[in-house]
Amino acid sequence: xxxxxxxxxxxxxxxxxxxxxxxxxxxxxxxxxxxxxxxxxxxxxxxxxxxxxxxxxxxxxxxxxxxxxxxxxxxxxxxxxxxxxxxxxxxxxxxxxxxxxxxxxxxxxxxxxxxxxxxxxxxxxxxxxxxxxxxxxxxxxxxxxxxxxxxxxxxxxxxxxxxxxxxxxxxxxxxxxxxxxxxxxxxxxxxxxxxxxxxxxxxxxxxxxxxxxxxxxxxxxxxxxxxxxxxxxxxxxxxx
Amino acid sequence: xxxxxxxxxxxxxxxxxxxxxxxxxxxxxxxxxxxxxxxxxxxxxxxxxxxxxxxxxxxxxxxxxxxxxxxxxxxxxxxxxxxxxxxxxxxxxxxxxxxxxxxxxxxxxxxxxxxxxxxxxxxxxxxxxxxxxxxxxxxxxxxxxxxxxxxxxxxxxxxxxxxxxxxxxxxxxxxxxxxxxxx
Numbered sequence: 001x002x003x004x005x006x007x008x009x010x011x012x013x014x015x016x017x018x019x020x021x022x023x024x025x026x027x028x029x030x031x032x033x034x035x036x037x038x039x040x041x042x043x044x045x046x047x048x049x050x051x052x053x054x055x056x057x058x059x060x061x062x063x064x065x066x067x068x069x070x071x072x073x074x075x076x077x078x079x080x081x082x083x084x085x086x087x088x089x090x091x092x093x094x095x096x097x098x099x100x101x102x103x104x105x106x107x108x109x110x111x112x113x114x115x116x117x118x119x120x121x122x123x124x125x126x127x128x129x130x131x132x133x134x135x136x137x138x139x140x141x142x143x144x145x146x147x148x149x150x151x152x153x154x155x156x157x158x159x160x161x162x163x164x165x166x167x168x169x170x171x172x173x174x175x176x177x178x179x180x181x182x183x184x185x186x187x188x189x190x191x192x193x194x195x196x197x198x199x200x201x202x203x204x205x206x207x208x209x210x211x212x213x214x215x216x217x218x219x220x221x222x223x224x225x226x227x228x229x230x231x232x233x234x235x236x237x238x239x240x
Numbered sequence: 241x242x243x244x245x246x247x248x249x250x251x252x253x254x255x256x257x258x259x260x261x262x263x264x265x266x267x268x269x270x271x272x273x274x275x276x277x278x279x280x281x282x283x284x285x286x287x288x289x290x291x292x293x294x295x296x297x298x299x300x301x302x303x304x305x306x307x308x309x310x311x312x313x314x315x316x317x318x319x320x321x322x323x324x325x326x327x328x329x330x331x332x333x334x335x336x337x338x339x340x341x342x343x344x345x346x347x348x349x350x351x352x353x354x355x356x357x358x359x360x361x362x363x364x365x366x367x368x369x370x371x372x373x374x375x376x377x378x379x380x381x382x383x384x385x386x387x388x389x390x391x392x393x394x395x396x397x398x399x400x401x402x403x404x405x406x407x408x409x410x411x412x413x414x415x416x417x418x419x420x421x422x423x
Contacts, residue, residue: 004360004364004415004418004419007364007411007414007415007418008383008411010357010360010361010364011364011379011383011384012383012384012386013357013361014280014361014364014365014384015276015384015385015386017361019279019285020275020276020279020280020384021272021275021276022271022272022275022289022292023285023289026289027271030267030271030289030292030293030296031264031267031268033293034263034264034267034293034296034297034300035260035261035263035264037297038258038260038263038300
């Protein structure tokens, strides 16, 4: 029977227990994960420390410079603009400058993925507003931005794919609904280029029989819908 | 020793200003100690790794609160580790296995000695985690980590005299547990 008289020695020996030493893989991987996280933008920390990490500072400086060059007021005002509005090209241009000036690695990836998120947000907003043509343009912008980012060197494509997966459902749903709306429009529109009114005259209160008769025979001429041309990315290209 | 402390203070200052590379060096210096402290409290690698990583992140986020003139950095760091473990146990009190197996240290003994040593280390590790938290902490810091009473008193924020009493009581209790297990 062991009385554990050597208990202190046994405890001392536990110091050298193999399992009590971090494995090499953990040592390296945890170090990489931690340092990446510490170098990431403030988003990684809900309440970042006052001392801002140097890479973030560089990125913020570059972005501030871009804002200054492009005209402070316009760029700020453009950040919430949607496709089809006058300030939208300014928004796209400021993003491209920010992406171009961002340091490589996680910061560049963060800027790139935020661009994808913004395009998806635009699709969502316009879709909710029910603006069919603009929504279609927003979806095209989304696809174009994704393609551009995938071609950007030094962006973490795995991270990009994660963001794409997040928006996949929204984009598919919008595309499906847009297609459905388009088909419906083609079905309901007479080929003669005329459109019958949706509300029948009898549904309108205070309309006389005579008015009804007039309305029945009345045809409304189709007014071609204004087409919003897809955004040409080259238009926003900033010269070095 | 003084030179080492100065260099650690410099690293802390740089890391406090957001220098990730400086924090990487702090991580290299203290990883083993923190990991060991956590491992003997939780008894398995997976949890020890997760918690250790979380502790270092917490350390970085709190570096601005560390005052160079106060407790030594190691004591401050262990205090964060200790608090993090307390929070962890609060969240998962019922999930912690007290009978988790423990790998055994090997330093070329005879087969008989090895078996006996394995049995002793296994028994001690398991019994240790049945002790109250304060006894576990003192045993790990004093006997496994071999830290000075002065430093332990700063980590536990208790007087040195109290630390000595705790050590003695923790050892006695551990020995009792081990002997009872044999009955």
